[in-house]
Structures are given as C-alpha cells and as structure tokens.
Amino acid sequence: MNYQEKNNTLLLWESKGALFEGIPTPAELEKTPGYPSLQRLWQGPCAVIECIQEIPCNPCEEACPQGAIKIGSPITNLPKLDEKKCTGCGICISSCPGLAIFVLNLNYTNDLALISLPFEFLPLPKIGEEVIAVDRKGEKVCKGKVVKVLNKPKQDHTPVISISIPKKYALVVRGILTTKTNFAKNNENKMRILDHPILGKQKPGRVVNITVDGKKIKAKEGEMIIAALLAAGIKINRFTDKYKQPRGLFCGIGQCTDCVMTVNGVPNTRTCITPVEEGMVIETQYGKGKWEEKN
C-alpha cells in the first residue's frame, strides 16, 4: 500500500473505501464517531473504535466502565467515543464481536507506540516474542514485539495482545502474524481445523478421491466439495459470464450460487451444499457452463 505523510510523524494508508474494499479511508475513519482526535491520541492511551457499519450491536457500550462509549437508540447507531472519559483501559477490546476496537498509546516510548489488539488465533504468542505487524489488508508493515498477553475468562475467548511498534506506523498497523500463523497453501491439514475450540477434536474420516480440473484431490468423506477445494488451496470456483470475474465461496449456505461448479458434467452445482463422492469429476465453470451430451 502507498503511504502518505501527515504531520510528518504518523503515516496514513490508501484504500478504495469501506464500500468498495471493506477498508475505510483515513477520511472515512476520521468521520466515524468512535475514532478519537489525533490531539487526544497524543495525550495518552485511548480506545480507537473503527466501527463503520450500522448494525444492531452494542456490547462495547455495555463494556466500558467509564461510560465513554455511547450508542443509545436506535441500537444500529455507530458507537460514539467520549475521548475525555476514555482512560485507555482496553476492557472494550474483547467486547467487540467485529474485532474493531483497539487501544493506542502513542507515547509508550520516544520511538515506539503501543497498540493493543484482539487476537483469536492459537497458539497465542509469548511475551517478548517478535511478531510481524500487518495493516488492515493483512499486508506486512513492520516488526513488533509482544509486550502483554491478556486472556482472562472475562474476555470470553478473545485474547488481547499488546505490541510495540515504531511510532509512525501506529495508525496503520491493526493486526499481527506470529511465527505459528501459517497460511500454507499446499498442505490440506493446515487449512483443516483438527481441534476446534468448541466442536472438539475432529475425527480423521475416510479419504475420498475426487478430480478437480484434471488434478486428483483427496477429500474427507461427508464434507462439502467447497471444503475439500479450500483445503487443497483452491479458492476460485468459477468465472462469471459477462465480466469474466473469478468467484468463490460467498454465502456458504446454498443461496448465492457464487460457488457453483460443473460436477460430473452438470453445471450450476452448488459446491457448498453438495457432499463429495468417490470419483467425482469437478470442473471450474466458465460462464453458464458446458452441459455434457448424455444420450
């Protein structure tokens, strides 16, 4: 991403905007009521609520012990941060289901800022560990050091990691990659969750052989075609008719038809609700698909 300098100290970021890319622009964030002023950020630790979508949700309002977060009525209002009341305690970070709340301390040291962010991957990093700090797109920005790891029961499975980063990236960094967070593409079991924190240990299951665009893939008996594809690192299911754009999993509940592929010669088969079968032949669908000539 390109960066623009502002006030010569804190870097900004570029994006196509919340509507088009899912990532707000600096101007859009400045307008949201949960985003504190730069002046307040320089005063000391403060919550940064990057909540930009009006949905019925208000755990942050309930969580703040200072009463610094207000949503009121209707419940779809964006949360408003009273920066005078905010002490930067960070209790609100774990309360947000959208993981949109952070606490920024711009004055951690002369050169470093401290950012506390929600982190729900296992295993958690350890204090003192060096991690890679990423921006809102998930792209690497700089290196960071883990200063604090909070995982109390009250946080309800949303640990809060505090990392120190060079001050200038304080407005840009919003996530971390630990050495163990590995999104390897070619190892099916890396994508499969074998030990789910709620559903428990997954049984290995019988292997089912399927072919995808001529390539042999191993799938697990009983799982949906899309799961087998994602485990194999295949994210694109089809290309659209008009603009030839790639599509993959979208709704996952058999409704949007973005994931359809040609299965055993039949186009428009929803891979998110069709279980794998031995010997299934799956092909990327181009446009409306080719129908096999059956006689």
Place this chain on the structure above:
Amino acid sequence: MNKVVDVVIIGAGVIGCSIAYNLAKKGVKVAVVEKKIGLSFGASGTNHGGCPLQLFEPPVLELARESIKLYKDLSDQIGYDVEYENVGSLVCSVNEKQYPDIEKHFRKKKEEGINVHLIEGKKLREMEPTLGKDVVVGVEEWESCTVNPFKVNYGFAYAAKKLGTEFFFSTEVKKMEIKKGEIVSIVTESEKIKPRFVVNAAGAWSCKVGEMAGITVPIIPRKGQIIVTEPVPLNKRWRQISDADYLTTAFNLEAVKKSKDPRIKLGVAGVFVQENTGNWTIGSSREFAGYDNKVTITTVRHIAKRAIKFIPKLKEINCIRIFAGLRPFCYIDGLPIISKVENPGNFILATGHAGEGITLAPITGKLVSELITEGKTSLPIEPFSFSRFKNIKNINKTPV
C-alpha cells in the same frame, strides 16, 4: 386535480402503452391510468415473449402478420432495444395419431400464405438433437419472432412519455361520469380527467372497467402458468416450439370440456420458448380460476411432464422460478375486441388478446390510434367489433 386530455387509456400493459405511443406520435395528448405501481404487473409481465405466427388463426392471423413486421423495426423507431429475434417456430406432435392433424395444419397454413415446411421426426431430431424420440412430425416457419415483453412495455411507455404522454400509476379508475351518451370524466382517487376518448386496455380487468361505462365486456381471466429454467446452451435450430395440442387447448373450449384426460382439462399443452440468455420458459396451461394468480402444483407437474416428452434433456435441468398470469379471454368467441362501442360513443375497447397480446401489441396500437384520429383503420377490424355481441342472449354466462 382536474385535467383535460384528448385520450385516456386505462391500463399500461403492452396494449395500452402501444396505443399511447401511436397516438402521441400523431400529436394526441394522452393520459394513461394504471392501477398498479408500475408496468408489466398484469399479463404483459407473465408471458414467454413469443410471437409464433403459425399458431394464429384467421382473422387474427392477418393482424399478427402485420404486427410481427412492425416488431422488426420497432427498436429503432422507439429508441429502445426490445430484443427482437427472428427465431421462427416449430409446431410438433408426440402422438402418431395426430399425424393427419399436423398435415392438415401444414396445408392450412400454406393456404393462408405462410411459408411452412413439413418435417418428419427423424429429420427433426437430426436438425435439433434436443427433440425427443417421441416427436413424430413437425411444421416449421421462419417469420415468427421473440421479443423481451418487459422491454416492449417499457419501450413503448418511455417513447410515449417523451412525446408528451402522462402516466398515472397507483391510480385506479373509481367511476366514469357519463352525460348524453359520452364519457365526460374519468374519476380516480386523486385525479379527475376530462377526455375526448377513453380506451379500455385493462386486460383481465376490462370487464370491471366496462361496467363503469355501463356495458358488459365479455372478458374473464384465463390463468396460465410458466416454469423458468436455469440457462442452458441455445438450441441449434428452433427456440420456439409448440405442442400440437395447443391448437386444442387454446382454441377448442368444447373439446377441452369433453376431454377425460386430466392434462387437457387443465389446458396443458407444451409451449417452449428459449430466451437469448439460455433460460427456457416452459408452458402452457389454461384454466378459469377467477383472479387467482397463485401457482398450483398439479398444473405445474403436468406442464413438466409434457415438457420432457418433447425435450427429454429438460429432465436434468433445474427449474428456478414458477409463476402464473391472467390472460384477458373473450369467452364468447375467444377473439380480441378492438372496436368503438355505440354507447358511450367515445368509449373504445382494446382487449381480449388472450395469449396473443405480445404479438398483437404493435398492430393494436396502430389500429386503435387510426380508429381514434381518422375513424378508419388500415386493416379490417370488423371481426373484432363489439357489435358482434349484440344478439348474444346470455352475455353474462361465463364458461366456468
């Protein structure tokens, strides 16, 4: 609000909008009054978009022929693409016993001046591999076309609007004020319009509009249901295919009444039209069920069963939508009513195009505009005159 216009057209379907356009072209000030919130909520929005010339019988055939010719240049004329496609049509049979009927149909159409070809089952399948082995013989011709019915409706309406026509939506006519045998005002909830002429183009609701003018318009709704499929590759040769039984279910009420076949009783005869996007619209059915436009599963299953006899590969294709529509059907003789009436003297009927409305929209618009502005029409419309009902003893007896 009071308004003064030359013509009020009741109903903004393809017929109403075509009339509006043709009148507006001649500088006539038109107001179209439509009870729904927009266009195509009636039969104009629940059809195949097909104009199969060989399924027309005289005297309507003459109108259909002219109308299809008008469709050829319509897009350029109104400045909106109605997706005219010269796809021809095929009428075929899956019943060996119907062979002589198909031959009769072939000879009749030839006499009527349509360039038809009679093709045997085997040859049919060579030319069109999607046709099933049960198809024994067929008749094709290449004058027919398909259009996008929504685009026709919106195209005519927009072109009329640009020429000064005013449209009033969500506006139902409540009553008509009649003085000395002339309609002097059309009264709705919000408007009072003073017209010189009033056109009844209200489709399946023409009878209700007629009542307000003090006359019995013998129109009742004739329900039809259509299955829409997912897109499949376009047929090689014919994209507009009809079952020979259509000639019975559409035109022979007596035979339908007497039949013991549950499919014929529901008026189900195959009509398959493939849109340019690849979706098949599969019909057809003909039932008298009042104004109920809900889909009924028994009829739909008969339609599906009939469809796979003609095109077996449809068995494996998904249906993504099923809808029902109400055709305006003249229960006295099944012919359209395009005519002035004696009383009120300024009331004109343009309705009864059951199952033929899309095909006849351009020509109806032209003829009614001629009737109003010149008093005579370029094609004979005597067979469609309202006066043919003068001596009907029990005009209120409907075939339900």
Place this chain on the structure above:
Amino acid sequence: MERKVIICRCEEVTEEEIREAIRKFNLKTVDEVKRVTRAGMGLCQGRTCGPLIERIIAEENKKISKVQPFSKRPPVRPVKIGLLAGKEGEIN
C-alpha cells in the same frame, strides 16, 4: 478510479445500471428494476441482491418509506424438471 459495484452477482448488474434505470423510468419496486435491468433473474433469483436493490430504491425515491419487497415465487430451492414431472403414472 472506476467504481463498478456489482449489485446482482448472478447477472452482474452494476449499481450504476440500477440507479440509471430507476431514474430513467421512475421505478419504485424491486420487481420493476428486475424487469428492466435483469437484476434478480439469475440463479439465486434475487436472494442476494433483493435487499440491496430495495435499499437503492429507497435512497433514490426519497418519498418512499417502505419499498415493496421482491415478489417471491416457487420453488424455494431449484428443483429438477424431471422431479416435477414424476415417474410414469405418478400424477393424474
């Protein structure tokens, strides 16, 4: 920078096309938008784009407080024509 926001994912109808159609023809319902733009005629039959189009109509026609929702028709899920047709002698 060009913004081509796709509203109807199945038929690939952009937000621009929908807004243009609403303004040109003064459309007030999702059904009308469907007929003019083809949005909602695809495989998912408006399940994804329906609410989005409702919102766009409400934005364009500031007078409307409640937009008539998309007309829903059977089937609830795509069903093969062969299944509807049934086996020999199944329907009468």
